[in-house]
Amino acid sequence: MQFRIDIDKAGKVGLRDQIVAEISRLIFEGVLQADTKLPSCRKFSQILDVSVNTVIAAYGILEDQHLIYAKPRSGYFVSGYEGARSRERNALETVVGPGSRMWERLNWQRRSEDLRTIIRPENWYEYKYPFVCNQIDEDKFPVSHWRECSRLAMNRKDLKVWSADNHYSDSIELLEQVCTRILPRRGVFETAESVLVTLGSQNGLYIASQLLGGRDRAATMEDPGYPDARKILAGSFGEVRFQPVDDEGLIVDERLRGTTLVFVTPNRQFPTTVTMSERRRKELITVAEAYDFFIVEDDYECDVDYRYFTPFPLRSSDAKDRVIYLGSLSKGLSPGLRLGYLAAAPEFVEAARDLRGTMLRHPPIILQHTAAAFLRFGYYESQLRRLHGDYLARWGIADEIIRDSLPSFDIKGEFGGTNFVLNDHGNTLSASAVAREAQTRGVIIEEIAPCYSQIDIGKFHFRLGVSSIPASSIEPGIKALADSIAVLRNC
Known part of the structure; x- marks a missing residue:
């Protein structure tokens, strides 16, 4: 056998399901490549010391999931991740019109075959x-302080405040903390009308790209750059352009002409870690006005940047409201909290709030109140x-x-x-x-x-x-x- 799996006969999960889970993991992690021959049911049962019927049942489930396939008189073989996707699409013969499949009826934005992303084992x-x-050490999460703030936020006398539908509005307390404690530290000064609470920076980019996008418009991003941003931009714009990055960050030149949105990570370029030079920052702000495009700036690592002088973001020197600024609490607290903020011109934020409202109304108010208390008591700075x-x-x-x-x-x-x-x-x-x-x-x-x-x-x-x-x-x-x-x- 070219691979090894471990099963726990005393575990709560059945043996069949353990075998399915382990083989699936090896396929999606690339350990089992496409067309790899699997052991016969009888041989595999002997290796694992389980019944033949257990292996037959596991192989049957994997085959139904299009992760493996059977060849008559030859045995079972791995489809592989791409093979699984291809076979799954071929199986989706649901007809929604004469001669068409469901895949062909998806929106034009969803059909790109080049939307890969960074993967890691789930465990x-x-x-x-x-x-x-960009993950946290769980031992560093301030559990006791967060629990205290959560308890205060859920005070029964405020039940109507945190349990009610807030329509499209955010927590006034959290907006106040973002405007008075977080943004000024980055040289950005905004009123509540210019700030929207998001479910992380990625949510903010999605909102911005939906508002500014169109099939006849182009977006530009860094190359190399954040792959999920490419997925988002490809879903909103007719064309996604790639602008090279060097030791000064995004190269600013004529290639930016004709674009509607430029997505950048100037303070900590993703993934190269380069900081955009002051010269490039000024050039980018200047050409944004000259070429009439908007900048979406993801300041994703600003809070945990330990440099004595962390460069201020583009938004801090934006006199023409060309910059849509994205930040989050993910790196300082936890990515799983999914709390972020967007700062931009009031009219843009008004449109962004309306668009967000049609998708999810607002991020959970109880979560916003908890974060507001965490900020107000100084726990976040600590x-x-x-x-x-x-x-x-x-x-x-x-x-x-x-x-x-x-x-x-x-x-x-x-x-x-x-x-x-x-x-x-x-x-x-x-x-x-x-x-x-x-x-x-x-x-x-x-x-x-x-x-x-x-x-x-x-x-x-x-x-x-x-x-x-x-x-x-x-x-x-x-x-x-x-x-x-x-x-x-x-x-």
Whole structure:
């Protein structure tokens, strides 16, 4: 057998379902490649010490899910992830018109075949060395303070306030805290009419792209850039353009002419970690007015940036209301809270509030009240101070060990952040091969080929994050990664 799965005979989950779950995981993680032959039902039952009927039932479910397929007198084979998608589409022969399938009737925005995204194992936190990016170390979450604020927010005398439908409005308390505590720290001064609470920055980008998009309009994003942004922009605009990034950030030139929206991450470029230079910032603001486009600025790591002087965002110097500013509490608190904010011209925010209202009315008011209390009592500032010191120490450890252990790799990881981007200098080791080998040693890294407009350019690049891995595990984890790479080079 070319792979191994573990089942727990004393577990609460049935043996059939455990086998299905494990084989599915190996397929979606790429361990089991397309057309790999699986063991026969009888042989597999002997290996796992289960009944033949249990394996037959598991294979039947996997076949129904189009993850494996049977060949007469040959056995069972893996469809693979792409194969599963293709077979699933072929199975969707639901006719909604003469000779048409459901897939062909989807909106034009949803039919792109080039909408990949960064993936990681769903159970990444169970691995020994999880170098995943933009996640938190659960030991750093201020559980007691958040619980206290949640209890206060759910005060029974305010039941009608937090349990009622707020129509399209946000929590006045949270808007006040965002306008007086969060934004001024970034050099941005707004009134409540210019701020909208979102379910994270990604939600804010979706709203902005829906308001500014159209089949006859173009959007521009960084290359490499945030792959989920490409998915969002492709769903709203007739054309998505890719503008190169260098050591000063997004290149500002004539190629930006004719676009309607430019999406940028100037303070911590995603994924290269580069900070946009002051010169480029001024140029971008200038050409936005000259070429008549709007800038959507994602300041996604601003709160946890531990530089003594963190550059102010574009919005702070925007005199013409060309910038739509996105921020969130995800990096400082938890990505799972899904709380963010959008700051822009009042007329844009009014339209954004109306659009958001047609989708989800408003983010849960009880969650907004809890966050408002957390900010008002100063717990958020205290949390950020602790994270700044912690992330500074983690970055220092990782930067030294990575450069010492992986001298043959190009390394990017600007001071102030929590992520590093690496690529094999000789372009001989693919990131997917490194990720697979590293995973056998309990190391999780992230391939970032989906960040590139041309996948082949990015297939040698991967990234490591140090925000979620315990500081004590950084050095042994990087050395385990180096061992994995050494094995690949000696193959």
